Amino acid sequence: MEKQGETARNREPSPEIGELLALIRSLRSPAGCPWDRVQKEKDLGRYVLSEAYEVIDAIAGGSPADLREELGDLLFQILFLVVLAEEQGHFDLAGVVREVSEKMIRRHPHVFADQSVRDVAEVKANWEQIKATEKCKGRQASTLFDGISRSLPALSRAQDIITARAATVGFDWERTEQVIEKIEEELQELKEAIGRQDQDGMEEEIGDLLFSVVNLSRFAHVRAEEALRRTTAKFLRRFQYIETRLQEEGVRMEEADLPTMDRLWEEAKG
Numbered sequence: 001m002e003k004q005g006e007t008a009r010n011r012e013p014s015p016e017i018g019e020l021l022a023l024i025r026s027l028r029s030p031a032g033c034p035w036d037r038v039q040k041e042k043d044l045g046r047y048v049l050s051e052a053y054e055v056i057d058a059i060a061g062g063s064p065a066d067l068r069e070e071l072g073d074l075l076f077q078i079l080f081l082v083v084l085a086e087e088q089g090h091f092d093l094a095g096v097v098r099e100v101s102e103k104m105i106r107r108h109p110h111v112f113a114d115q116s117v118r119d120v121a122e123v124k125a126n127w128e129q130i131k132a133t134e135k136c137k138g139r140q141a142s143t144l145f146d147g148i149s150r151s152l153p154a155l156s157r158a159q160d161i162i163t164a165r166a167a168t169v170g171f172d173w174e175r176t177e178q179v180i181e182k183i184e185e186e187l188q189e190l191k192e193a194i195g196r197q198d199q200d201g202m203e204e205e206i207g208d209l210l211f212s213v214v215n216l217s218r219f220a221h222v223r224a225e226e227a228l229r230r231t232t233a234k235f236l237r238r239f240q241y242i243e244t245r246l247q248e249e250g251v252r253m254e255e256a257d258l259p260t261m262d263r264l265w266e267e268a269k270g
Helices: 015-028 041-061 064-087 093-106 120-136 154-164 176-196 199-219 224-248 258-269
Strands: none
Touching (some): 015 064, 041 064, 093 120, 154 224, 176 199, 224 258
16 A cells, blocks of 8 residues: 555546546545445455446447446446555555556567567467466465466356466367367267266266367367357347237237247347
8 A cells, every 4th residue: 555645545546537536535434324334345245246248238238338337337346446555555456557557568479568469369379478477476375277267158168277277388288179079979879868867967968068079169269158148139130020929919928839839049149
C-alpha cells in the first residue's frame, strides 16, 4: 500500500473512475447500504463471473449499447474488490494498474524491447514462457499445469490444459486422424458402459469422450466453449421458433406430437 496519506483518493486515473470509486466507498460507509457493507471478496467473486458472462453475451449480440452497459457492470465489481482491498490496506487501484502495465510490458518484449518474432505462434509461445518464469519466481518450480484457473468452465479448462500445457512438452497426437480414432474408441467404451448400466462408468466415459472432442477442437483451431455456446444458442432459436409456430397453430406445446415438432424444426433450420 502507499505511504500514509498517499491513497487512491487523491490519485484517481480519471474523474469518471474517481466518481465510481467514491460511490462504492459511500455504499460501504456506515451511512451507506446495509447489503454493500457486508460484502466480502468471496461474495463478489460470483458476481464478477456472472458479469463476465454478460459481457460475452453482449459481444455475441453485437450491440455496442449492451456491451457498454455490461462492461460497466463488470467494472463496478472490479472496483468494488479494489475498495475492499483498500479498506484492508492491501493495495489500491493505482497499484493494480501499475502491476498489470508492468506485466504487459514484460510479456511483449517484441514491442517494448529488442526481441523479434516470426509470427503469432511465436508470440504465444514467448508469452507462456515468460508467464511460467513469473509464476516460478521466488518459489520452487511449479507443476506444468500451475496457473490454470480451477474456476474456468470445464470445456475451457480442458482445452487450456491440452493446448497451453501438455502439447508444449510433446504430449500430443501427431495427426487429426488419431484424435478422431480416439473419439471413436471413447464412444465405443461409452456404449459398453451403457450396455452394462454402469452409472459411474457412463459418467467417466462421457467425460473421456468430451475431453477427446475438446482435443479435436484444438486440432481444428476452434474454441470448444465458444462452439458449444454457439450451438446452444442455435438450438434455443430453433426451439423458440417451434414454440411460436405452435402458438400460431393453436397447439399447446405439451400436446404437440413429435412429427409436428420435427416438421417445425426443419422449418426453423430453413
